[in-house]
Amino acid sequence: MAKDIVLAQVEGQPDLDALIVTEDGAAIGVTEGGEAVVLVDDHAEAPGMPQLNFETFPNQIFWLVVTLAAIYYLLSRVALPRIGAVLAERQGTITNDIAAAEDLRQKADEAEKAYDKALADARAESQRIAAEGRAEVQRDLDKAIAKADADIAARTAESEKEIAAIRDEAAASVEQVAREAAEEIVRVLGGNPEDADLESAVSERMRGVRV
Amino acid sequence: MEGDIANMGQFIGAGLAAIGSGAAAIGVGHVAGNFLSGALRNPSAAAAQTATLFIGIAFAEALGIFSFLVALLLMFAV
Amino acid sequence: MAVDTAVDHGAEAAGPGSNIHPMDQFIVTPLFGEGEVAWYTLTNVTLWMAITVLCIFALLVLGTRGRAIVPTRTQSVAELAYGFVYKMVEDVTGREGLKYFPYIMTLFMFIVFANFLGLLPMAFTTTSHIAVTAVLALAVFITVTVIGFVKNGSAFLGLFWVSSAPLALRPVLAIIELISYFVRPVSHSIRLAGNLMAGHAVIKVFAGFAISAVIAPLSILAITAVYGLEVLVAFIQAYVFTILTCVYLKDALHPHH
Structure with missing residues (x-):
């Protein structure tokens, strides 16, 4: 294809005296005045797709390997352990905070329980005191009733005795x-x-x- | 360049190869459309399948890229 | 003796009367002076790969140097990237794949930064070159194959023997599986390079149309739209390359269908 271009170009420039095609693919036309004109320079210009210019492959591969090695070193030695540690630490902090909150909640629960217990104790105490008072009153009452009963019984017995005596008489x-x-x-x-x-x-x- | 049969063949071939890109577009559309219709039926399962969606799109698109590459090769490298 | 270049090879190849050079942006040139591109020459490839490394360094090393519990903006981006790739590896390959996380992270960070840097005007896109992506894909292919054989021994060949298929079909399927296995690095590399090359070439073609003042506004609109698409493609292709690496790694770790 390069040759075609060269020929087409030479046809377009009729004032060329001679055409020199060098070994590395450059075509140089020589004009009548003896001046050299570079017609095609494969040397400076990559042919077609630069992606398929195999001359540049070793260069690209070499620098790619260097780059990847550098990135891998950076990541595996510095960046990833650091970020991993930060994330773990944050997770730890969050867990700790949650644990602390849980702890405080538990303490609040305990305080509430203690309050409830104190309240219940006080209520029980008051009930006990009330019951005691009632029991004492009951006891006094019982004693008085018993005494009254005994009096009544004694008097009844006496009366019955008198009645019996009268009846016998x-x-x-x-x-x-x-x-x-x-x-x-x-x-x-x-x-x-x-x-x-x-x-x-x-x-x-x-x-x-x-x- | 004028009247160069070989070049004409190259360019026609490149144009034909570029049709493959359109075919790949149809394929990618199928993948994405079917994913969307599935995702609308069951939105809760859609999020877990986005990776699969992208893999499917990538496979469909790769073939279009191949035809594009053939077109480029015909244009510039042959 | 006056010497001047009269003919541009690329212009001729692109067709008569055309001065659009969509592929010139991919030419590898030495940074200093002219001459052969030897394997050690400092070229624009070297420059843009160095910029890629610097950007990754800035984001992942300088950005996280505070080690803050409440992250700064840069640090949260770095953590986002870390979490994104970490979750991808964990989801696709399972916990035993996490051993290879730094390797996959390297691939992802390199590709994503090379893609985005290539979108800068006047930039050189290293990942648009088949040589680069082929090395990346071959590295993945060889690593994954070696891991598969080291971890599973000959059981790794079970990947090609579809035990759920009818017995008569299995040899045919085995051949198809084998071929598709060896096509993996080809499609893996050409997908990435081709996508980027296509996008950049299309932008250049539209830019060439802008020579005519009548078409120029339309052309600028088209470039804007394609550029937007390319930003998306730059990320998606990095994501796809990485997730396919994970899928191949999963196949190596668990070869049974």
Whole structure:
């Protein structure tokens, strides 16, 4: 392709005397005046795609390897451990802060619990005192009631004793009267009042009357 | 340069090779469109699949780049 | 004796009457003087790779020198990049892949910075060269293959033997898998270089159209739009290269389908 261009260009420049194609691909035309004109210089200009100019490959590969080695060194020795440490430290700080917050929350919980406990204790104490007071009052009351009961019982017993005495006396009187009346009746009827039967009959009858 | 059959062939070939870029565009569109329709159906699973999306797009696009490269080679390197 | 360059080879190759040189931006030239590009020559490749290293140094080393618990703006960007790649490696390859995290981080940082620096006007895009991306992709390919055989021994070949397929199909699938395995570095490298080359060449072509005053406003609009797309592509291609590296690494660590 380069040759075609050279020829086309030479046709376009009819005042050339001679055409020299050098070994490294440069074409030099010589004009009538003896001046040299560079027509094609493959030497300075890469042909076609620069990406396919294999002459520059060793250079690019060499510098790429140097670059990658430098970046790898920078990253693995300095940057990555540092960033990793910073991130870990931040994570640690956050964890610590969360732990501290948790701790404080726990303390607050404990304080609340202690307050609740104190409150409950006080309430229990007050209840205990109230119960004690009530129990004392109850005891006094019980004692008074018992005493009153005992008085009442004693008095009742006394009264019953008197009533019993009166009743016995009355019963005895009734028996006496009954016997005397019976003797009198027997005498009036013409019987013998000293008869033992009379005595037992009166007693027999009186038993049913006696309460 | 005028009337150079070989050059004409090069340029026509390069133009034909460039059609491949358009075909790759269709392929990339398919990948992205299908991803989008899938993502709209199930948005919660979409975020986890973006890496797969880019890999798919890259594979589809690479072939278009190959045809572009053929066009460039015909233009400049042959 | 007056010597002057009369013919520009590139202009001729791009067609008659055209003075658009979309590929000239990729030419590797020595920084000082003219002459051969030997392997040790300081070239624009050297310059832009050095700038890439400096940018990475500035972001990841200088930016984090405060080691602050509450990060500064630069440090949080550095942490974002770290977390992004770390999570990607962890998600795709699992915990045993984290051993290779510095290596993958190196690849990602280099590609992403080279891509973005290449978007600066007058800049040279190192990652648009097949030589560069091929080395990156081959390094990944060789590393991953070696890791696969070291970790799994001959069980690594199970990657090509799809045990879930019917027995009759397996040899055919094995051949397809084998071919696709060896095509990996090709597509891996050409995807990156091709995307960047294409974007930059398109911008240059539109810039060439701006010679005509009538088309110039349209051309500037188009350049703006394509530039926006290229910013996206610069990041996405770095992401894709990195995540594919992770996927290949996962295949090496767990070769069973």
